[in-house]
Amino acid sequence: MVPCAVRWSGFGRTDMPKVAIVAALEREVLPLVRHWRITKREYSGRSFRFFENGEIVLVCGGIGAEAARRATEAAIALYSPGVVYSAGFAGALEPGLKVGEIIVPRRVLNAADGSSVDTGTGEGVLVSFNSVASPEQKEKLGASFGGQAVDMEAAAVAQAAQMRGVRFAAVKAISDESNFALPAMDNFIAPGGRFRTWKFAMFVLIRPWTYKSVLTLARNSRRASHALCKRLARMNESVIAEQFAGKF
Numbered sequence: 001m002v003p004c005a006v007r008w009s010g011f012g013r014t015d016m017p018k019v020a021i022v023a024a025l026e027r028e029v030l031p032l033v034r035h036w037r038i039t040k041r042e043y044s045g046r047s048f049r050f051f052e053n054g055e056i057v058l059v060c061g062g063i064g065a066e067a068a069r070r071a072t073e074a075a076i077a078l079y080s081p082g083v084v085y086s087a088g089f090a091g092a093l094e095p096g097l098k099v100g101e102i103i104v105p106r107r108v109l110n111a112a113d114g115s116s117v118d119t120g121t122g123e124g125v126l127v128s129f130n131s132v133a134s135p136e137q138k139e140k141l142g143a144s145f146g147g148q149a150v151d152m153e154a155a156a157v158a159q160a161a162q163m164r165g166v167r168f169a170a171v172k173a174i175s176d177e178s179n180f181a182l183p184a185m186d187n188f189i190a191p192g193g194r195f196r197t198w199k200f201a202m203f204v205l206i207r208p209w210t211y212k213s214v215l216t217l218a219r220n221s222r223r224a225s226h227a228l229c230k231r232l233a234r235m236n237e238s239v240i241a242e243q244f245a246g247k248f
Contacts, residue, residue, distance in 0.1 A: 018057065018081040019057070019084075020072075020081035020159050021084075022058075022061055022075060022084060022153070023058065023087050024063050024152070028060075028087075028221075028228065030229075030230070032233060036051040037051070037052045037053070038104070043074035044073070048061070050073050051076075054138070063194075065152065067192060068154075068156040069159070079204040081166060082167065083166065083169065085169050086108070087232060088228070089172065089173055089224050090126065090175065091149060091175065091176045091180075092176065093127065093139075093150055094142065096176075097148065099174055099176070099220045099223050100173060100224055101174045103126060103149045104122030105122050105248075106121065109155065110155035111130070117159070117168060122169070124149075126149050126150070127141050127149070128151055128155030129151075129174045131152070133182075138150060139178070150179070151172060157170075158170075171231060174216075183210055183214055
């Protein structure tokens with residue numbers, strides 16, 4: 001396995017535009033940011049942990065649209081990036097997509113109101129849904145919106161960036177395939193977007209029939225995290241330069 005905790009090529013230069021990455025949870029991006037500098041800053045009455053590496057800044061805002069929106073607003077206000085990426089895990093809507101595959105969507109669509117943002121790069125459709133999608137919901141979302149994958153945050157990041165005139169793109173790693181039934185996760189998401197890990201662990205502990213799916217989820221998450229971090233680490237100066245030359 002190629003280690004992901006590497007410096008981004010070319011981004012130590014002060015003449016390069018800043019890039020902000022908004023993820024949900026640190027476990028999604030830990031192999032990438034493990035050795036980055038951590039800065040705690042406040043914005044709008046909330047405290048955020050920013051991971052900094054040269055001209056790149058990454059913030060983990062929490063699960064869900066509201067948490068993603070707040071984190072994006074903080075990153076833009078405090079760092080003035082030229083482009084914001086929504087990065088993290090996504091569920092497959094197409095049966096052919098496997099765990100660890102990378103999605104760079106051309107369009108990010110909000111399932112709540114049907115609004116969408118064209119990223120100007122990549123291909124396909126990423127659908128943002130307001131809860132953890134079951135296999136049945138994935139099938140409906142794919143059929144309704146023609147999407148390839150589903151997440152919970154990208155549309156909120158896109159909207160926050162668009163409202164502030166900042167360019168937007170998304171990079172997602174498939175963490176669960178279209179027919180995989182995730183455990184009941186929504187009950188363990190705190191109002192601020194934090195995942196209640198210990199509460200979930202206690203829930204699983206007394207339900208042995210969930211062990212198999214939880215272990216599969218953990219294995220898939222590790223695979224998705226390494227795939228995502230490898231992709232992010234390989235985003236180099238020439239790619240960003242093309243985006244800012246108008247090819248974004």
